[in-house]
Amino acid sequence: MNILVIGATGLIGSHTLAALQRTGHHAIGASRKKPAGALATWKELDIGSLTDAQAWLPHLEGIDAVINCVGIIRESRPNDFQRLHQQMPIALFAACEQVGVSRVVQVSALGSQMHASTAYWRSKGAADADLLQRRLSATVVRPSLVYGDQGASSRVFTMMASLPLTIMPMAHSALVQPIHVDDLADVLVKLLTGTSPAPRELAAVGPRAMTIAAYIEALRAGMAWPPGRVLALPAVPARLLARCAELLPASALTLDSLRMLEQSADGSNTAETGAVCAILGRALRRPEDFAGPGQRARAICVWAFPVCRWVIAFLWLWTAYASWFGWPHAQSLDWLAQCGLPHAWGAPVLLAASVLDAAIGMTVLIARRAWIWPPQMALVLGYTTIMSLHLPQFWMHPFGPLSKNLPLLALMFVMWRLAANAGKQD
Incomplete structure (x- = not known):
């Protein structure tokens, strides 16, 4: 028939x-x-x-x-x-x-x-x-x-x-x-x-x-x-x-x-x-x-993927706010100087970094594509490398401002692969 x-x-x-x-x-x-x-x-x-x-x-x-x-x-x-x-x-x-x-x-x-x-x-x-x-x-x-x-x-x-x-x-x-x-x-x-x-x-x-x-x-x-x-x-x-x-x-x-x-x-x-x-x-x-049990991971991803995306977006947006509005500029400019940045460039770079963080946060909220994750990993890795070279004391900080980047990078990598897989299924 x-x-x-x-x-x-x-x-x-x-x-x-x-x-x-x-x-x-x-x-x-x-x-x-x-x-x-x-x-x-x-x-x-x-x-x-x-x-x-x-x-x-x-x-x-x-x-x-x-x-x-x-x-x-x-x-x-x-x-x-x-x-x-x-x-x-x-x-x-x-x-x-x-x-x-x-x-x-x-x-x-x-x-x-x-x-x-x-x-x-x-x-x-x-x-x-x-x-x-x-x-x-x-x-x-x-x-x-x-x-x-x-x-x-x-x-x-x-x-x-x-x-x-x-x-x-x-x-x-x-x-x-x-x-x-x-x-x-x-x-x-x-x-x-x-x-x-x-x-x-x-x-x-x-x-x-x-x-x-x-x-x-x-x-x-x-x-x-x-x-x-x-x-x-x-x-x-x-x-x-x-x-x-x-x-x-x-x-x-x-x-x-x-x-x-x-x-x-x-x-x-x-x-x-x-x-x-x-x-x-x-x-x-x-x-x-x-x-069956084989559906467990997929069932978790249905809620875990958006929750992790919202959390990472919040992290970028909060970092943008805290960098420009919440933390003393004098302290931030001093850290930038220790990283070798000329004093005249300090304030513009601090502002640009805050705007970039905010833009990334909004992009994570709005764009549900795999391509948004590798640039974030590169940026976090860049921040971590620069601070490791010029501000190594933050590795020993009890709040772990640098060590916490490692699980964050792992999470971003997982999000990247999940997003790529979702794109292929669509």
Whole structure:
């Protein structure tokens, strides 16, 4: 079969594409840009602009089945939900009906309805309703929370599991039913390629419903961490936090996502597992088996990398302030003179050093690139060398102003390599 996977670079789409290839089907990925190293046939499409059925027709030639895996958790531009979740899929489904595509699967979300309380759910629900009323062999799959090692929400949850104490809104009341992305991908492959009649709608859920706190504890157990504590953030500060988080473009925490958590407390976003297991032909993975000890280092890095970056940025900014405003200039100028600097150059060099330190601190805060770390290491090494030659007494200072540069250099080296690795993964 020739199967078009739309949104093939996302978590669900990429795993579905790989699962189709493993089973011997000709899977064609579709996204804005083909990933580096991708072996599958690819259609590079500006999917968000394909909101008319006629625009889809050339891309459906020779296609036997289509799966739409496009989904965003929050809008980066106004009307993104309507455009990507509703208008684009409806145009796609109309084109599939026109050319006679034999099988269509829509990956939606548990809780999606046309009259739901959030724009995310409503936009998904509108596309679902459109597909179900068409003369197509179609299934709407509504997954619960999906776990995958590369998934953004999964990284957040494994990060929380790596901490002995964490706090989260609705931690002990919101119910989720996590499913592993490999299980979900296998279900989607069977729906696309199976010969037995497929359901029109399917709740793709994991083996059991659980609170978010219980889910985090299950991930802890899988990664072989000792038990920890998960505290529930009260409603008022949770809403305030969500409002603030909405200002961050990459944050998945919004007032709408918080509202979806609140509404899940009644169990309405859980389901029986019988239908999923029947299609899968085996038991679902337990949440305790989602992440293993091999994920421990990655889970720690999710929080350790930004914390270390903020600390190093603070160090540079504080040094800039202390050098010019906090420490007596006479003492600083005397040290510069001992390093061989002419007296007339002392004040300008001190000012330039303070400005440079401040600029580095701001760069560390703003620029998340690997190239920012080698210049810092070179500068710290230069400071250390000059002071070692001209002010060696600081090696014996009880506060260790020079000896502390050694662990700082080691930390900067680690940050450099972690940033370089993150860049390659992106």
